[in-house]
Amino acid sequence: EDKVVQSPLSLVVHEGDTVTLNCSYEVTNFRSLLWYKQEKKAPTFLFMLTSSGIEKKSGRLSSILDKKELFSILNITATQTGDSAVYLCAVEGGSASKIIFGSGTRLSIRP
C-alpha cells in the first residue's frame, strides 16, 4: 500500500530557530514529491521535487529529495511567527498517478 509518513507530527520552537521537517514515502511509480503550507485555509504550494540531490530554495525555505532512501526534508531557517502552519508532504505516483498526502507536521513558532 502506498504511504507517505511525516515527522514530527508537531513541533514548537522559538522565533529565530532553524527547523527540519521530514517526509518519507513508499509509493510505486514515483513521479514527484510536493510540499505545501496550510494556515487556516487552502494549502499553498511550496516546492515540487523530482530529482535527487537538487536543492530547491525560496527565501528561508529549502527542500531536498533523496530517491534512493525515499525521503525528503524541508528546512526553515531563522523562523518567524508567520511560519506557524501545518506543512504537508505529498507524493504523486501509484497505480493511477494519484497524489498521496502525509498527515502533516504542525509547526508553532513562539515569539
Place this chain on the structure above:
Amino acid sequence: DVKVTQSSRYLVKRTGEKVFLECVQDMDHENMFWYRQDPGLGLRLIYFSYDVKMKEKGDIPEGYSVSREKKERFSLILESASTNQTSMYLCASNLYSNQPQHFGDGTRLSIL
C-alpha cells in the same frame, strides 16, 4: 493567479439529507479533485476527474458521488449524509498530472 472557489466555507446539514458541495476553477484546468481532511489523517482523496463527464474513484469514495458537466465545475454529492462525513472538504485542480495542485479554501461540513 489560479482561483479555486468553493461555494461555502461552513455548512451544517442533518443526517439523511442530500448535500451538494460545489467547486469552480477559472484556469481551464483539466484535472479536478475532492479531498477530505481529518485530524491525524491528512488529506484523503475521495474522487477526481481528468475531463468533463469523466470521474475516477479515489481512496474513500463510499457514500459520495461527483459530477463534472462543465470543465470548470466539479461537484461533490453526499447522497445521504451521515455523521461520520463531518469533515473539512477541499477541492483542488491542476492543468496536468505532475503539476502542483491549487486548492480552494475548503468547506467545513457538519452533519448533525
